[in-house]
Amino acid sequence: MEKKYDVIHIGESNLDITVPEVPDEFFTEDASTFGCGLITDGCGGDAANQALCVASLGDHNALFGRLDNGMTGERIYSLMKERGVDTSLIIRDDNCQTRRIIVNVRKDGSHKFLVGKGVNYGLHQEDIVPGTLDQTKILALGSLFAMDTLDTEHSVSYALKFCKDAGGQIVADMTGDVHGLGPKFYEDLYEQIDYLVPSWDEGFYVTGLRKEEEMADYFLERGVGHVIIKLGDQGSFFKSAKERFYTDPYVVEPVDTTGCGDNFTAGFIHAYLKGLPMKECVQFASATGALNSLGLGANSYVRSEEMVLDFMRKTPVRKILR
Ligand SMILES: Nc1ncnc2c1ncn2[C@@H]1O[C@H](COP(=O)(O)OP(=O)(O)OP(=O)(O)O)[C@@H](O)[C@H]1O
Numbered sequence: 001m002e003k004k005y006d007v008i009h010i011g012e013s014n015l016d017i018t019v020p021e022v023p024d025e026f027f028t029e030d031a032s033t034f035g036c037g038l039i040t041d042g043c044g045g046d047a048a049n050q051a052l053c054v055a056s057l058g059d060h061n062a063l064f065g066r067l068d069n070g071m072t073g074e075r076i077y078s079l080m081k082e083r084g085v086d087t088s089l090i091i092r093d094d095n096c097q098t099r100r101i102i103v104n105v106r107k108d109g110s111h112k113f114l115v116g117k118g119v120n121y122g123l124h125q126e127d128i129v130p131g132t133l134d135q136t137k138i139l140a141l142g143s144l145f146a147m148d149t150l151d152t153e154h155s156v157s158y159a160l161k162f163c164k165d166a167g168g169q170i171v172a173d174m175t176g177d178v179h180g181l182g183p184k185f186y187e188d189l190y191e192q193i194d195y196l197v198p199s200w201d202e203g204f205y206v207t208g209l210r211k212e213e214e215m216a217d218y219f220l221e222r223g224v225g226h227v228i229i230k231l232g233d234q235g236s237f238f239k240s241a242k243e244r245f246y247t248d249p250y251v252v253e254p255v256d257t258t259g260c261g262d263n264f265t266a267g268f269i270h271a272y273l274k275g276l277p278m279k280e281c282v283q284f285a286s287a288t289g290a291l292n293s294l295g296l297g298a299n300s301y302v303r304s305e306e307m308v309l310d311f312m313r314k315t316p317v318r319k320i321l322r
Pocket residue numbers: 198199200229230231232233234235236249250251252254257258259260261262263264285286287289290293
């Protein structure tokens with residue numbers, strides 16, 4: 001049966017309020033008022049970043065989550081709509097307060113997040129009904145360790161099964177375990193995941209293993225179909241039962257690497273939907289991640305498939321000796 005969506009994204013979506021050029025004195029001096037650069041707002045969170053990038057690359061995707069009925073929810077909702085993400089699955093809820101994050105950027109470019117509290121902003125098992133996760137070719141998790149109520153209610157597995165029973169595929173990104181779920185929290189979930197895309201740090205946290213090959217084996221032994229470990233400026237490592245390979249990084253001078261991992265995952269999903277061979281999918285992902293580093297923010301620089309292809313034609317790859 002033809003699916004309604006190419007991709008549905010579940011996980012984190014928040015409002016990022018970015019405060020640039022925060023003076024060093026703000027952190028040290030006892031005055032009450034300081035000046036800074038131009039304050040802007042935009043979407044943030046792994047699921048939102050991935051959704052915006054996948055939409056820019058041209059696939060029909062939807063964000064499935066809960067947003068408040070006030071200005072914060074409205075802002076995210078309208079930004080998603082403007083950028084071509086299908087908003088028909090978004091639940092607007094009077095009892096919810098969407099989380100806001102203040103990103104303080106110092107003059108040297110380093111940043112410190114202030115993560116505000118949110119209220120009732122997660123998905124619940126009852127939200128997963130026919131017409132949602134059974135209607136997508138790919139369910140993208142952005143990310144494991146940040147599934148909020150689906151984590152605390154132990155319903156992530158239910159969501160994955162709902163999608164897979166209808167013939168969908170699961171792509172799962174990972175993030176830091178800020179809620180203290182523990183490294184073994186998803187041991188029983190891995191067998192449902194077709195493509196797992198952790199960074200080296202996240203893979204190390206879960207497995208306790210330092211070599212990417214051993215890390216990948218850990219997940220493969222527990223039933224993951226394919227593992228891609230993101231290695232930052234060192235590229236990435238892919239392993240499945242059939243093949244293993246490294247992908248060398250593109251040569252870039254990054255302006256801001258926030259969200260490179262989310263853009264990498266989005267690029268992978270797009271190339272996979274086109275039916276490209278696995279090596280080409282990871283190459284396209286690598287280019288999408290690297291391209292994102294050339295602009296400020298986690299979801300505003302990559303705007304089309306052609307932009308990524310053009311970057312691939314013009315940018316050399318740095319050979320890493322492994
Ligand atoms: N400095 C860089 N040079 C070249 N490629 C990069 C660079 N940084 C990131 N990339 C590409 O983007 C991919 C993802 O980046 P990274 O490993 O930093 O992900 P991440 O830790 O999940 O990031 P985040 O969670 O902040 O989005 C890398 O595997 C690589 O292909």
